[in-house]
Amino acid sequence: MKEINIARVIAEKRKEKGITQDELANYIGVSKASVSKWETGQSYPDVTFLPLLATYFNISIDELMDYKPQMTKEDIRLLYKRLAEDFTSKPVHVVMDECRQIIKKYYSCFPLLLQMGILLVNHSSLFKDPQEIRGVFEEAKGLFIRIREESGDISLTKQALFLEALCNLSLNDPHGVLELLGGEVEPVMPPEPLLASAYQMTGRLDEAKRVLQIGMFQNIVALFNLFPGYLTLCNDEPKIFEEVLRRALAIVEVFDLRNLHPAIVVGIYINGAQGYIAQGNHDQALELLQAYTTLVTGDIYPLKLHGDGFFDRIDNWLEDLDLGTNLPRDEKTIRQSMADVVVHNPIFAALADNKKFQGIIARLQNNVPSQNNFLKQ
Secondary structure, three states, X not given: OOOOOHHHHHHHHHHHHOOOHHHHHHHHOOOHHHHHHHHXXXXXXXXXXXXXXXXXXXXXXXXXXXXXXXXXXXXXXXXXXXHXXXXXXXXHHHHHHHHHHHXXXXXXXXXXXXXXXXXXXXXXXXXXXXXXXXXXXXXXXXXXHHHXXXXXXXXXHHHHHHHHHHHHHHOOOHHHHHHHHOOOOOOOOOOHHHHHXXXXXXXXXXXXXXXXXXXXXXXXXXXXXXXXXXXXXXXXXXXXXXXXXXHXXXXXXXXXXXXXXXXXXXXXXXXXXXXXXXXXXXXXXXXXXXXXXXXXXOOOOOOEOOOOOOOOOOHHHHHOOOOXXXXXXXXXXXXXXXXXXXXXXXXXXXXXXXXXXXXXXXXXXHOOOOHHHHHXX
């Protein structure tokens, strides 16, 4: 993280000029001890000395201060990973206080604010009091509003708009969602075919293939963000429900999504099982829950984004994402949520006395490592 580095700048510039601390002190009109403290970071020069120092070294005051209220992409990625781990190993209020301090310190670093908002949203469930959970979403929403209104970065603004709408939905404000998103879906104009054609025309066939693979991968992920909600809406129409589920599971098989991206498959199993419960079809619900449990208790951890034999050109692109190949939550939180979505789901109460369901519950709970065991991994 980059902060005020005036101590380093003064020491470096003084040595570049080949002068002693005494000589610099005499020029500024302070003691040698003062210059020594400036260079060791024990104190800062009085603000009235800054123009004089900058002039003497022939640099701007900004260069003298070397203060950059921004964090690099790698800084943000590492910070996010550490805080996500802290949320599972430290008291949530302690971690939340640190998050607030970081946000305050880097309040003009919009890429950081976006990730801090995502961090809060993804760990809101760790707070037990409904009012506290609401407060976390309100804080995250405030960050997204600031990014949307002040960042000036089109990509960040689009992401912030979506995430602000997500917060509105979590805060039971559907009108706010409709107002933000306009209530209608704009036609999609994917850039990948144009980019691929341009690369092909310039003889860069590998780049053309890579761009199209990225487009296919992203659209599969987008499709599986739509399937769970549509399944839920079709609960009252069993034939349509069955067809949606059949097609979704067919795509899972065709693209080997249980191995490629298991995190997007789980919603199909859970929403499908919930739909079958609503229709009174407990056997089919149990079948999907067993498939879900086999997946989430299997050898899929740590969950990371990656390519495979078909998507063999996307790994570098995935590494360059804001969080790299990591998912927004750490492994322990993910395992816990994988269990909670079944164990604490009132929809599945109808299966409480079923021995198969009890076995599913036991497997899911055993899949959540204790704090001590998890830290040893």
